Amino acid sequence: MLVPKKDFFDRFEQSFQFSVKSFKALFLPIFIYFFSFSLFFSILTFMFIIFLGDQFFLDLKLWIIAWNSILSELLFNHKIVYLFFIFMIIWFVTLILYIPFKLWLIRTIVQIYNNREIIIIDNIIWWFNRVIESFKTYWYMFKYAYLLPSLFFIIFWILFILLWNNESIAWIFWFLLFLFSVFTFLYVAYKGLKIVFAIISAVSEDDFTNQNFINSIKVTDWKWWRILWNVILASFILYIVFSLITWLFNSVLYLFNFNTWSNLASDILQIESWDLWIINNYINSLDLKELVNPNIHWFFMSIFNSITKSITEVFMTVFMFIFFKRLQYESEKPNLNK
Numbered sequence: 001m002l003v004p005k006k007d008f009f010d011r012f013e014q015s016f017q018f019s020v021k022s023f024k025a026l027f028l029p030i031f032i033y034f035f036s037f038s039l040f041f042s043i044l045t046f047m048f049i050i051f052l053g054d055q056f057f058l059d060l061k062l063w064i065i066a067w068n069s070i071l072s073e074l075l076f077n078h079k080i081v082y083l084f085f086i087f088m089i090i091w092f093v094t095l096i097l098y099i100p101f102k103l104w105l106i107r108t109i110v111q112i113y114n115n116r117e118i119i120i121i122d123n124i125i126w127w128f129n130r131v132i133e134s135f136k137t138y139w140y141m142f143k144y145a146y147l148l149p150s151l152f153f154i155i156f157w158i159l160f161i162l163l164w165n166n167e168s169i170a171w172i173f174w175f176l177l178f179l180f181s182v183f184t185f186l187y188v189a190y191k192g193l194k195i196v197f198a199i200i201s202a203v204s205e206d207d208f209t210n211q212n213f214i215n216s217i218k219v220t221d222w223k224w225w226r227i228l229w230n231v232i233l234a235s236f237i238l239y240i241v242f243s244l245i246t247w248l249f250n251s252v253l254y255l256f257n258f259n260t261w262s263n264l265a266s267d268i269l270q271i272e273s274w275d276l277w278i279i280n281n282y283i284n285s286l287d288l289k290e291l292v293n294p295n296i297h298w299f300f301m302s303i304f305n306s307i308t309k310s311i312t313e314v315f316m317t318v319f320m321f322i323f324f325k326r327l328q329y330e331s332e333k334p335n336l337n338k
Contacts, residue, residue: 002113004326008230011326012237015319019311022112026105026314033101034313035306037094099138100131105314106203109321130208137202140213145191149184156180193227194220197324204321219327227323234319242308249304 002018005011019026104127111118159173194217201216202208220227 002322004322004329006326008233011322012234012319015315015322018109018112018322019315019318022108023314025108025112025118026318027310029104029108030101030313031306031310033098034309035303037097038302038306041090099134100127102199102317103127103131103134103203105317106200106321109318110204113321113325130203130206133208134199134202136210137199137208137213140210141195141198144213144217145188145195149188152180152184190224193224193231196220196227196231196320197327200317200321200324204324216324219324219331223327230323231320234316238312238315242312246304246308250301 002014005014104123107123107126108118156177197219198213198216201219202212205212
């Protein structure tokens, strides 16, 4: 069994090796989820363009630029209201469907960590038996970190509708909104970070009770800054890596137009100075997206984005699982030095 190490980079390396070793079992289910919804939202956006018209999206951009008129347009334009509610419903459905894939991923990680055989049929049966029960843990998470800010948001939304036209007391509303925003950020940042291990603990222990949720919170006691540092640093490393890979992938897509690439190469050869900075600025000055078939670009980028999201989701879940095991190990042995 893997023993989680103390130092961040040691655990980062452990997470990488763990993810690579079991890549196929961990990657495929979550990739199916991301790619399916990427395809779905693309089709949905196309349908919205047909239904609402190009002029609607142009007007929306103008409203965003002319921000003073946004509030009135949002409140009284029925297309905006319809669009908002449709996307809220779709977002909610997407979130609900994300849960079983997340449970499947964590369950597979637990099995690999404990050196158990992965049997797909057994996992499907377990998933059907636990997916409804898992909503209890998600409710505990929502109640702990997000219920109070949500209630405040509803109150402020009602006050906004009632008072935003009243200039004499509008400043009071905006001042309270500022205080609420600061409070919400600090409150959610603190409590939201303390529940990052809740669902991992529930699946790992196969226990979705409130007591297990409380135990997952206790693991984070006096470790908030350490958890924040680990999450930020791991996310930053992944962001840098995938930003470079995305740039390279986009560059490869531009090669599909060979004639344009030949002309581009000729232009580069004519540059008197072989300064890479000058060549890079020249390439960046071109609108290369217009040189590539947009359908080809969209198709490959949809696949690529789904792959990067899936890899990020898998790696971060593995990393947080190993981190959780390390914190558990330390809490069981308070005098641990290594």
